[in-house]
Amino acid sequence: MKPVLCNYYVTYRCNAACGFCDIWQQPSPLIDLGDAARNLDDLRRLGVRIIDFTGGEPLLHPQIGDLLAMAKARGFLTTLTSNGLLYPKRAESLRGLVDLLHFSIDSPVPHEHDASRGVKCFGKLMESVEVALALGERPDLLFTVTNDNVHHLERVYETISRPNGLILILNPLFEYNTLGAGLSDEVMERMAALARKPYVYLNPAFLTLRQRGGNDPDAPVCKAVSTSVVISPFDELVLPCYHAGMEKLPIEGRLYDLWHGERVAWHREMEGRHEACRGCTINCYFEPSFAVSPGTGYFWESLPSKARYTWTKFVVQRLSARLGPKAADLPDFEQPEPVPSGDGAATASDLIELPVLR
Ligand SMILES: C[S@@+](CC[C@H](N)C(=O)[O-])C[C@H]1O[C@@H](n2cnc3c(N)ncnc32)[C@H](O)[C@@H]1O
Numbered sequence: 001m002k003p004v005l006c007n008y009y010v011t012y013r014c015n016a017a018c019g020f021c022d023i024w025q026q027p028s029p030l031i032d033l034g035d036a037a038r039n040l041d042d043l044r045r046l047g048v049r050i051i052d053f054t055g056g057e058p059l060l061h062p063q064i065g066d067l068l069a070m071a072k073a074r075g076f077l078t079t080l081t082s083n084g085l086l087y088p089k090r091a092e093s094l095r096g097l098v099d100l101l102h103f104s105i106d107s108p109v110p111h112e113h114d115a116s117r118g119v120k121c122f123g124k125l126m127e128s129v130e131v132a133l134a135l136g137e138r139p140d141l142l143f144t145v146t147n148d149n150v151h152h153l154e155r156v157y158e159t160i161s162r163p164n165g166l167i168l169i170l171n172p173l174f175e176y177n178t179l180g181a182g183l184s185d186e187v188m189e190r191m192a193a194l195a196r197k198p199y200v201y202l203n204p205a206f207l208t209l210r211q212r213g214g215n216d217p218d219a220p221v222c223k224a225v226s227t228s229v230v231i232s233p234f235d236e237l238v239l240p241c242y243h244a245g246m247e248k249l250p251i252e253g254r255l256y257d258l259w260h261g262e263r264v265a266w267h268r269e270m271e272g273r274h275e276a277c278r279g280c281t282i283n284c285y286f287e288p289s290f291a292v293s294p295g296t297g298y299f300w301e302s303l304p305s306k307a308r309y310t311w312t313k314f315v316v317q318r319l320s321a322r323l324g325p326k327a328a329d330l331p332d333f334e335q336p337e338p339v340p341s342g343d344g345a346a347t348a349s350d351l352i353e354l355p356v357l358r
């Protein structure tokens with residue numbers, strides 16, 4: 001099986017300090033462009049189609065525009081999620097280079113969002129939405145849903161997502177190490193209810209996985225190793241996934257060979273079977289896992305939501321951009337002048353298989 005995507009950690013550094021994430025606590029370099037060029041060539045040979053430049057905060061990499069351009073030049077679909085702090089400064093240089101741009105939002109209430117992110121950043125986030133709209137981008141809003149912020153979902157939908165025609169992605173909180181907490185049944189019901197509305201994306205299979213207690217090492221659903229290549233800022237291949245991180249193989253320009261070597265074969269055989277994998281619900285690995293497991297309930301349950309996301313992203317948003325989008329009032333900011341977007345590189349067939357969450 002060919003891996004579908006690469007989670008390319010350009011740095012673990014971050015300019016925020018979210019309570020449900022510990023990536024920002026790790027010391028980290030920034031990836032080197034020469035290493036990235038070699039790895040992107042090998043990723044192409046491996047059959048990878050999507051590069052998610054992630055972190056930490058990916059916009060902290062001063063050459064993030066060059067990295068995106070390198071991936072685009074090799075024909076990859078690119079995705080990037082940002083907390084928005086640096087986007088207004090970088091937006092012009094990123095224009096047209098990110099096929100799927102996501103901004104993270106945890107609350108429509110400025111001080112609550114800031115408290116969740118550990119820094120004052122709501123204002124920059126709203127400015128990022130404005131700037132992106134003005135440049136003709138259609139960023140998705142990535143809402144990490146917790147027991148504490150679920151009551152704000154509707155307001156984010158009504159005031160930011162719907163009026164601007166932006167997709168609201170519901171990202172159920174997952175637990176790892178000592179972070180995160182289980183979601184209550186009521187929270188999951190609220191998410192499922194909102195997901196019926198247009199412009200809202202939720203993969204319902206995430207909820208089913210949770211209701212069943214997460215991944216079972218005796219009958220694993222996880223296909224992290226088969227589907228996802230994880231590269232660290234230290235230029236290591238991380239196995240079996242970023243969060244378990246049991247083995248880190250220095251790449252040194254031989255990603256293709258490593259991928260076909262013994263260690264990766266072993267991790268592929270063991271994916272989802274470790275004791276650490278018991279109860280796991282880490283969305284970013286399960287979405288591609290569901291997509292490559294035809295015949296399972298998770299596959300069929302995921303499909304309509306993916307189709308709806310693709311339709312909205314590929315048809316509705318592009319059509320509305322051509323007709324002349326309007327930017328609605330955003331909290332605390334003036335309306336930008338909208339600019340119609342050009343064609344992106346993504347195709348409908350890429351998008352239907354796309355892991356929306358990461
Ligand atoms: C790891 S961050 C990297 C990109 C960027 N720093 C940001 O926050 O947008 C990617 C996404 O993962 C989400 N995330 C972090 N920890 C999570 C957790 N425990 N459960 C679910 N989502 C989480 C963040 O809210 C963010 O939307």
Ligand code: SF4
Binds near residue numbers: 015
């Ligand atoms: S902004 Fe992103 S990487 Fe930084 S701490 Fe928050 S979730 Fe983690």
Ligand code: SF4
Binds near residue numbers: 244282
């Ligand atoms: S089950 Fe979770 S911890 Fe185990 S390999 Fe998959 S994503 Fe990683």
